[in-house]
Amino acid sequence: MAAVAGGRRQHVFNPPQAGRLSLLVWCVLGIVLVAGTFFALQPTRLTASLGDTDDATRLVEVRELIDGRSWFDNTLPRLGGDQALHSHWSRLIDLPLAGLLTTFDRVMPQAAAELAVRIVWPLTLLLALLYLLGREAEMRGGRLAALLSIALAATCITAIVQFLPGRIDHHNAMILCATIGILRLSRSFDDADAGWSAGVFLGLGTVVGYEALALTIASFVAAMLYGLLPSRSLLGPSRAAVTFAATLAVALAATAAPVSFLTQHCDALSMNLVVLAVVAAVGVCAVQAMELRLSLAAKLAALLVTGAAGLALYGIAEPACFAGPFGQVEPALFPIWLGHVSETQSLFSLGGGVPLLAVAAFAYLLAGVYSGTKLLRGDGSNTVRFDLIMLLIAIPLSCWQIKLLPYATYLAVPLIAVWLARPSGTEDRQPVSRRTAAIVTVAVLLVVGFAAWFALTTTPASTNRVKEALDKVQDCTATAAIEPLATLPAGLAVADVNLGPYLVALTRLNALSAPYHRLGASIMAAHEILHSPPAKAEPLLRQTGASYVITCLGLDSTTPARADAPESLQGLLFANKPPAFLAPVTLAEPTPLKVWRVVQ
Numbered sequence: 001m002a003a004v005a006g007g008r009r010q011h012v013f014n015p016p017q018a019g020r021l022s023l024l025v026w027c028v029l030g031i032v033l034v035a036g037t038f039f040a041l042q043p044t045r046l047t048a049s050l051g052d053t054d055d056a057t058r059l060v061e062v063r064e065l066i067d068g069r070s071w072f073d074n075t076l077p078r079l080g081g082d083q084a085l086h087s088h089w090s091r092l093i094d095l096p097l098a099g100l101l102t103t104f105d106r107v108m109p110q111a112a113a114e115l116a117v118r119i120v121w122p123l124t125l126l127l128a129l130l131y132l133l134g135r136e137a138e139m140r141g142g143r144l145a146a147l148l149s150i151a152l153a154a155t156c157i158t159a160i161v162q163f164l165p166g167r168i169d170h171h172n173a174m175i176l177c178a179t180i181g182i183l184r185l186s187r188s189f190d191d192a193d194a195g196w197s198a199g200v201f202l203g204l205g206t207v208v209g210y211e212a213l214a215l216t217i218a219s220f221v222a223a224m225l226y227g228l229l230p231s232r233s234l235l236g237p238s239r240a241a242v243t244f245a246a247t248l249a250v251a252l253a254a255t256a257a258p259v260s261f262l263t264q265h266c267d268a269l270s271m272n273l274v275v276l277a278v279v280a281a282v283g284v285c286a287v288q289a290m291e292l293r294l295s296l297a298a299k300l301a302a303l304l305v306t307g308a309a310g311l312a313l314y315g316i317a318e319p320a321c322f323a324g325p326f327g328q329v330e331p332a333l334f335p336i337w338l339g340h341v342s343e344t345q346s347l348f349s350l351g352g353g354v355p356l357l358a359v360a361a362f363a364y365l366l367a368g369v370y371s372g373t374k375l376l377r378g379d380g381s382n383t384v385r386f387d388l389i390m391l392l393i394a395i396p397l398s399c400w401q402i403k404l405l406p407y408a409t410y411l412a413v414p415l416i417a418v419w420l421a422r423p424s425g426t427e428d429r430q431p432v433s434r435r436t437a438a439i440v441t442v443a444v445l446l447v448v449g450f451a452a453w454f455a456l457t458t459t460p461a462s463t464n465r466v467k468e469a470l471d472k473v474q475d476c477t478a479t480a481a482i483e484p485l486a487t488l489p490a491g492l493a494v495a496d497v498n499l500g501p502y503l504v505a506l507t508r509l510n511a512l513s514a515p516y517h518r519l520g521a522s523i524m525a526a527h528e529i530l531h532s533p534p535a536k537a538e539p540l541l542r543q544t545g546a547s548y549v550i551t552c553l554g555l556d557s558t559t560p561a562r563a564d565a566p567e568s569l570q571g572l573l574f575a576n577k578p579p580a581f582l583a584p585v586t587l588a589e590p591t592p593l594k595v596w597r598v599v600q
Contacts, residue, residue, distance in 0.1 A: 030154035054169035056501035072257035088268035126163035141418035148417035159406035177205030188236025189382030195239030203247025245277035264318035272317035279310035368412025371419035476552035484589035491547030
């Protein structure tokens with residue numbers, strides 16, 4: 001088989017056996033493998049818990065939209081007390097979830113409809129990811145490369161966890177958009193038309209959330225610099241820059257009320273980022289239009305000037321945003337909670353707690369780098385070179401913040417798959433056939449991935465300190481633990497920051513705090529109440545208008561050491577020694593949660 005890339009014909013290996021089934025069928029088989037493994041290892045997971053706090057909050061947000069909340073109003077009035085949470089999440093995820101839930105709700109009870117949505121949505125995104133990864137790998141190395149990429153992507157434990165049933169938050173959508181966007185940006189150096197779709201994917205990922213913003217910005221900067229090299233062009237990257245800026249502008253117009261267009265945010269799409277993207281796109285397009293007449297120094301200077309102008313406008317709109325997505329967060333929130341949120345920790349923290357998962361992650365990343373360097377010997381295409389460049393950029397970023405690890409892992413997949421699919425005669429001749437090497441490599445990666453998954457889901461808590469901590473949180477936030485509180489009259493509850501979303505999703509209670517940085521004042525208020533002596537805690541508690549205080553022994557998310565002073569309100573409640581202004585509430589069903597009513 002022959003494929004045309006960048007004006008020259010490239011030969012790809014395409015065994016006839018691999019093409020008998022359509023690529024989509026292979027992706028569906030991958031979905032069946034993932035879902036089957038999930039339900040075999042954890043058959044009660046979905047009914048036992050709503051997932052993590054983001055999954056529970058997303059469900060609450062979708063319910064609010066269905067119940068009549070304005071499309072432009074992301075306020076969640078049941079979280080935050082008097083200072084209700086104005087979510088920074090994009091409505092672009094709420095829309096399909098609300099559509100699915102409304103559809104399922106017509107043919108089944110609400111609880112069953114919500115369960116169906118929690119299964120269908122993440123698997124649908126996974127299907128899209130596997131198909132698009134497969135297509136990218138097929139364009140680079142033929143059908144065998146596509147099948148290998150599907151197998152590798154579907155079985156990588158450090159990335160696939162974001163696509164498992166139950167994951168209805170925004171991380172999986174961002175991983176899908178950013179990963180495919182970067183891969184198409186790479187291909188735009190050999191096929192400039194790929195730049196159009198690259199910008200759309202990267203733009204959609206940014207609209208959904210800023211978690212991958214550092215990687216997205218790095219990919220554009222790297223693409224501009226790479227396009228300045230001799231015999232390269234900025235045509236593909238300039239098209240990506242145009243559609244990226246256009247996607248941001250259209251999304252802002254579609255999801256923000258006109259009266260809030262000039263309200264600037266550091267953690268969500270607003271006019272400041274749109275202006276930066278537009279100015280940068282204009283600069284790149286201007287340089288690209290004259291790239292045959294300008295010297296390298298002139299092109300670099302022009303890009304620097306337009307980039308600086310865009311950053312200046314971005315900073316003028318909201319100077320705090322130069323500090324990053326958390327630039328508008330109160331500094332006092334970092335030491336008590338935000339500074340030790342797990343997704344902001346480094347990859348090395350994963351290695352210290354769950355070493356087998358760290359081994360699986362490094363296996364994929366090292367295999368990706370090795371495969372990329374081997375491909376360069378026989379394939380000097382710009383696509384392969386930029387793929388490798390982006391993987392080398394993504395690896396340190398994922399070491400910096402663990403939430404970027406899935407992006408790096410999936411960027412490695414096409415490189416591994418394409419190198420393994422190449423016939424042995426196309427590169428340095430080796431006594432072992434490439435087909436044998438492919439089978440052995442994929443088998444090793446699968447064994448490591450499944451071993452990590454099995455260990456994570458079956459190892460006794462006493463042998464793993466991270467799982468022990470997770471089990472404690474899951475016991476407190478399990479549906480069976482929260483549902484006994486559903487009989488309580490409505491009222492505001494002061495509880496651990498991680499209990500808030502579940503209380504709101506499963507009961508009639510409102511929660512003073514929840515694990516979101518926009519609730520900084522409420523989080524600090526709840527922390528102050530729970531960690532102060534009763535004499536100080538009582539007036540603070542009454543000031544919030546709370547009706548309940550809820551505790552769960554061992555759950556203390558705003559104290560990094562996980563140890564509370566015995567004389568604090570929470571310490572006394574853990575010891576079952578409530579002060580006079582709190583009365584115990586007896587619940588009909590057993591639960592690890594303890595509920596105390598504020599005595600008026």
